Amino acid sequence: MNEQKEKRPGGLVIAIDGPAGAGKSTIASRIARKHNYLNIETGAMYRALALKAIMSDVSFDDEAGLMELAHESSIQLERRMDGNRVLLNGENISERIREKDVTDAASRVSVHPKVREWMVALQRKMGEAGGVVMEGRDIGTKVFPNADVKIFLDAAAEIRGDRRFKQQAASPEEQAKIVQEMRERDQRDRSRANSPLEAAADAIRIDSTEMTLDEVVARVEEIIAERQVVSSK
Numbered sequence: 648m649n650e651q652k653e654k655r656p657g658g659l660v661i662a663i664d665g666p667a668g669a670g671k672s673t674i675a676s677r678i679a680r681k682h683n684y685l686n687i688e689t690g691a692m693y694r695a696l697a698l699k700a701i702m703s704d705v706s707f708d709d710e711a712g713l714m715e716l717a718h719e720s721s722i723q724l725e726r727r728m729d730g731n732r733v734l735l736n737g738e739n740i741s742e743r744i745r746e747k748d749v750t751d752a753a754s755r756v757s758v759h760p761k762v763r764e765w766m767v768a769l770q771r772k773m774g775e776a777g778g779v780v781m782e783g784r785d786i787g788t789k790v791f792p793n794a795d796v797k798i799f800l801d802a803a804a805e806i807r808g809d810r811r812f813k814q815q816a817a818s819p820e821e822q823a824k825i826v827q828e829m830r831e832r833d834q835r836d837r838s839r840a841n842s843p844l845e846a847a848a849d850a851i852r853i854d855s856t857e858m859t860l861d862e863v864v865a866r867v868e869e870i871i872a873e874r875q876v877v878s879s880k
């Protein structure tokens with residue numbers, strides 16, 4: 648963490664990576680609110696393109712077709728008092744993109760190298776001035792390899808499944824299925840050739856399996872404070 652970082656006008660770039668259900672979104676939005684930073688949820692951007700593919704009947708395996716859609720799409724994250732709104736060509740899709748068909752599709756469209764290149768360029772532009780908490784799978788490794796703070800947030804698969812289960816208010820019978828599907832998506836995210844989900848060598852790992860939300864936030868704050876001391880030396 649002692650390497651020379653670029654000073655950005657808007658503040659730090661804080662990267663939070665990790666698998667689904669590790670608590671990234673909740674932690675990122677709390678940290679962003681506290682510092683008055685922008686919370687950039689990159690998963691929502693892959694979800695937006697996946698939704699566009701569903702609406703346009705383009706196959707999730709058709710990289711060229713997906714790129715055509717990408718070029719005609721404007722994906723925006725709009726900051727609101729109650730969290731971000733996701734806009735696709737001006738339309739509010741914040742709730743629709745959390746549905747199961749979009750969740751599965753997002754994991755499939757995100758394997759394509761050209762799709763990722765396009766997303767990464769957009770994400771760099773959104774974060775280059777600093778003052779952002781950006782969360783996803785490849786932020787510390789690919790989007791901002793020189794981010795000021797890099798966190799890799801993980802938790803045991805059963806706990807992550809349980810958290811998703813509660814979020815989705817599913818019936819108990821569906822729980823095992825949710826865990827199974829999450830493992831499959833994780834496996835796809837971790838094994839894809841282009842920018843797989845992995846911790847950057849210089850990321851600080853936090854295993855939230857046995858931690859409360861407040862404890863994780865406090866640990867992240869500690870890491871940010873250490874980083875600020877280093878950068879002011």
Ligand code: DC
Pocket residue numbers: 667689690691693694753754755757782783784785786832836
């Ligand atoms: O974080 P999420 O569940 O909203 O992400 C949706 C999908 O997008 C997930 O399958 C992984 C993928 N994704 C990615 O490949 N890279 C990112 N930076 C963010 C998400």
